[in-house]
Amino acid sequence: MKIKSVLIILLLFLINSFVPAFATQLPKQVRTFLTSQKRVPSIRFDGVITYNNDVMYLPVLPAYPLNVDSIKIVKTYPENKTMDQFPDMVLFNNNMGLLKVIRIDADTVTVRNIDNIPLEIKTGTLPQDM
Numbered sequence: 150m151k152i153k154s155v156l157i158i159l160l161l162f163l164i165n166s167f168v169p170a171f172a173t174q175l176p177k178q179v180r181t182f183l184t185s186q187k188r189v190p191s192i193r194f195d196g197v198i199t200y201n202n203d204v205m206y207l208p209v210l211p212a213y214p215l216n217v218d219s220i221k222i223v224k225t226y227p228e229n230k231t232m233d234q235f236p237d238m239v240l241f242n243n244n245m246g247l248l249k250v251i252r253i254d255a256d257t258v259t260v261r262n263i264d265n266i267p268l269e270i271k272t273g274t275l276p277q278d279m
Contacts, residue, residue, distance in 0.1 A: 173276035175208055179245055182220040186232050196276045198247065204235050207260065209273035211244035226263050237261040238270065246270040 173196040175183075183190055183198060190198045190206075198206040221242045222232070230236035238261070239247040246269060248260040 173208070173210070173278055176214075176243065176245065178217070178220045178243065179241060182241075183232070188233055195278050200235070205250040206239070206247040207250060207275055209246035209248060209270050209275060211246070211269055212272040212274070213244055213269075215243045217243045224267060226261075226266075238263050238266070240267050240269055244269045244273070246273055 175192060175196050175198075180192060183192065188200055190200045192198050196208040196210075198208070222239055223242050224238075224240040225231075225236035226238040227236060232239065235249065237249045237251075246267070248270070250258050251261060252258050
C-alpha cells in the first residue's frame with residue numbers, strides 16, 4: 150500500500166513538472182510602438198519596461214482592452230509628454246497604461262501619486278508574475 154501511495158505521489162509530481170508557465174506579454178502593437186521610439190527600452194519577460202538610464206515602467210493591463218489599428222499616446226502625466234521625456238504615467242489608445250517606477254532609497258520603490266488618475270489605469274491590473 151505504501152509503494153502504491155509513493156508511486157501516485159511521484160506520478161503527480163512528474164505531471165506537475167511538465168505544466169508550462171506563461172509570463173505576461175505586452176501586446177505586440179505596444180512592443181512595436183515602444184521599440185520604434187528614439188530611446189529603445191528592453192522589455193522583460195514579465196512586461197516590465199526598462200531604459201538604459203535605469204528608468205522603469207510597470208505595465209497596467211486594461212480591464213477593457215480596445216482593438217486599435219495603431220498605438221498612440223492618449224494621456225500622460227505631466228501633460229503632453231512623450232516617451233522620450235519619461236512621463237510618470239502613460240495611457241495608450243488601447244486602454245493599456247504604464248506607470249513609472251520611482252526609487253525612494255536602495256530598498257524602496259513606488260509610483261507617483263497622480264491626481265485625477267484615468268479610470269483605465271484605476272481599473273487595470275499589474276502583471277501578477279513580476
